Amino acid sequence: MTDITHSTTKPHLLALDVARRFNAVLIELATGEQRRFKMTNSAQDFDRLVQFINTTAGSWRAALEPTGDYHRPIAHRLLQAGVDVVIVSSVAQARYREAKFNSWDKNDPKDASVILDMLKHGMVMRYVDPMVAGHHDLQELSKTYYQVTRARTKVLHAIVNHHLPLYFPEMQRYWQTTRIEWWLRFMLEFPTPAHVRQLSKEAFIDQAWELVGRKVEKTAKLTEIWQMAEHSAALPHALDCLAVETFRVSLRQAQHLNELRRSLEQCAERVLSSNQDYAQLISLPGIGPIIALTVLAEVGDIRRFAHHRQFLKYCGFDLAKLQSGTHRGREQLSKRGNARLC
Incomplete structure (x- = not known):
């Protein structure tokens, strides 16, 4: 019995190798005809591609390799145009390319042909657009929290590894937790031993009383700091020198990032307070609001x-x-x- 191929039922295929500025595009129409071109990540080129898709009869299927966030706008436009969008794994694409060409010869046109081959063989994964799925806001909140945490970590490392050895190395012993608001407040007021020793012990304790944590023996701790400041290994900075002000800049930056991170945590708890999946996640041991936010932001609807x-x-x-x-x-x-x- 002769096989009859209905070309009209075959979808048109679109392979995109996404980059920051230019995308390599390889189209294979249902008739077998191929077209190759390059397009920019601009609204004009998106419009031209969508117009070509709309004026070509038949269904479309597109495959792309996720590249940072550069693939998100073009994938969203294709989904809005009714195109079935899927993605290919970066690892699978690299291995397929080496197997096909017997070399590690990476370039955009060749990558587009590899993506097209993988699309034909069904070596693709489902693509979920966060904006279409409805968890784009959560994802941006989670990523912002991640970036703020990274910036905070960088500033704290600079304080510990650069500033403290120069200005007040003995205060390293009180650097104990990630929540160091009292420590930052104290160092802003007393960044060097000279700032401590300019006051009598009683005056220092009275001025620093509200700066240290609540659940501590304040008198003993402040007395220890005052005595420690008498024989410090710090460099002899003047009270009003420019170097001390630069130290305070880093301390204020860490303080600001702490406050920003706390506000993002509160925002996450407020936004997800009525989410049943969130309630179930935080009920698990070891999972707090931020981990639960990250899971829901990256996964979206777990029931999919x-x-x-x-x-x-x-x-x-x-x-x-x-x-x-x-x-x-x-x-x-x-x-x-x-x-x-x-």
């Missing part, structure tokens, strides 16, 4: 996974084992899922 193993694989928590011949390695987490959830 048909099985819990699919969710574990998406997070990179599925088990993997190296096996070759008689050698069998130990099972361990693959850690090849979402980078922010691994």
